Amino acid sequence: MARNHKKMALYEVIGKSQLKSGYNKVLEQQQVKSAGKGKPIAQAADAQVFDKAGIWPKRPGVVQLNAGRIEISIPYQFAIALLLGLVLLVLVAFRLGQISYVRRHKASEPAIKSPTVPKTSQKLAVGPAQIPDLAEKTVLVPEKVEPAEPKADNVIVLVEYQAQADLIPVRDHFAQYGIETEIIRENDRYFLVTKDRYENPAKPGTDGYKVKQRIVEVGAKYAGKAPAGYETFAPNFFTDAYGKKFR
Numbered sequence: 001m002a003r004n005h006k007k008m009a010l011y012e013v014i015g016k017s018q019l020k021s022g023y024n025k026v027l028e029q030q031q032v033k034s035a036g037k038g039k040p041i042a043q044a045a046d047a048q049v050f051d052k053a054g055i056w057p058k059r060p061g062v063v064q065l066n067a068g069r070i071e072i073s074i075p076y077q078f079a080i081a082l083l084l085g086l087v088l089l090v091l092v093a094f095r096l097g098q099i100s101y102v103r104r105h106k107a108s109e110p111a112i113k114s115p116t117v118p119k120t121s122q123k124l125a126v127g128p129a130q131i132p133d134l135a136e137k138t139v140l141v142p143e144k145v146e147p148a149e150p151k152a153d154n155v156i157v158l159v160e161y162q163a164q165a166d167l168i169p170v171r172d173h174f175a176q177y178g179i180e181t182e183i184i185r186e187n188d189r190y191f192l193v194t195k196d197r198y199e200n201p202a203k204p205g206t207d208g209y210k211v212k213q214r215i216v217e218v219g220a221k222y223a224g225k226a227p228a229g230y231e232t233f234a235p236n237f238f239t240d241a242y243g244k245k246f247r
Contacts, residue, residue, distance in 0.1 A: 072228045154243040155193040155206055156201050158215060159233060166231040169236075173225060177218045179211075193244070201243035208243055214242050 012085070065071075074082075161167055164183055167190055171181045180195040198208030218239030225230040 026247075030167075043044050091234045112220050133224065152207070153245055154198050154200055155196075156198065156212055156215060156241055157244050158189045158192045158194075158219070158241050161188050161231065162189060163231070164190045169227055169230055170222065170233065173222050174215070174218055177221075179215060179218060199242070201241075202213070212241055212243070 158181060159167070159170065163184070166182050169182065170192055174181050181192050182195050184191045184193055194211065196211075198211055199206035201208035202211040203209060216239050219233075219241075222237055223232075223234065
């Protein structure tokens with residue numbers, strides 16, 4: 001007796017019939033929906049496919065971890081703006097450095113003194129072709145006032161006498177001690193005076209006062225040195241020396 005190998009089990013038949021029935025129901029529902037909207041079945045199927053395809057993937061973040069590495073993703077516009085900002089920052093820093101260098105260089109330069117202007121008033125003649133309505137400009141330069149120095153216009157009179165010959169030994173005596181004197185005649189009188197001029201001998205602290213004290217000291221040593229027949233000028237020995245202005 002031959003066996004029928006195309007026989008199927010009862011559960012397989014039931015399963016296939018349920019699957020076919022379900023598929024037919026889905027197909028009918030799609031046809032009804034498409035007919036109600038006035039669209040063919042193919043367009044409805046394409047719309048479903050488009051809806052599924054319209055779901056875009058999520059945009060990656062700026063910083064993300066991928067396979068143990070940190071990746072940074074930024075837009076091109078932002079990257080270009082960042083690059084331009086860095087270039088501008090470098091230019092600004094360079095310009096500030098130049099300004100700072102110029103200021104330090106000027107501060108370290110020595111001050112230039114202005115040329116000395118002569119102590120006279122100068123008149124600057126300006127022609128009408130140079131500056132209109134200006135014929136002459138006067139520049140007044142103040143003169144430097146120097147402190148007045150004391151005038152050394154006094155001689156020291158050691159002694160006055162009616163005979164010139166009596167003064168010659170005295171002149172030689174003072175010359176031995178470095179005091180140079182000379183004999184001057186005035187109104188039939190002879191004066192033994194210093195050759196040099198000094199400040200007021202009567203005023204302490206002046207050079208004339210110091211020389212007068214030296215004359216008194218040297219004059220005391222003339223005692224007993226006068227030649228025979230000459231005036232000894234005792235007892236004063238030139239302590240009465242005084243200052244006088246001669247022409």
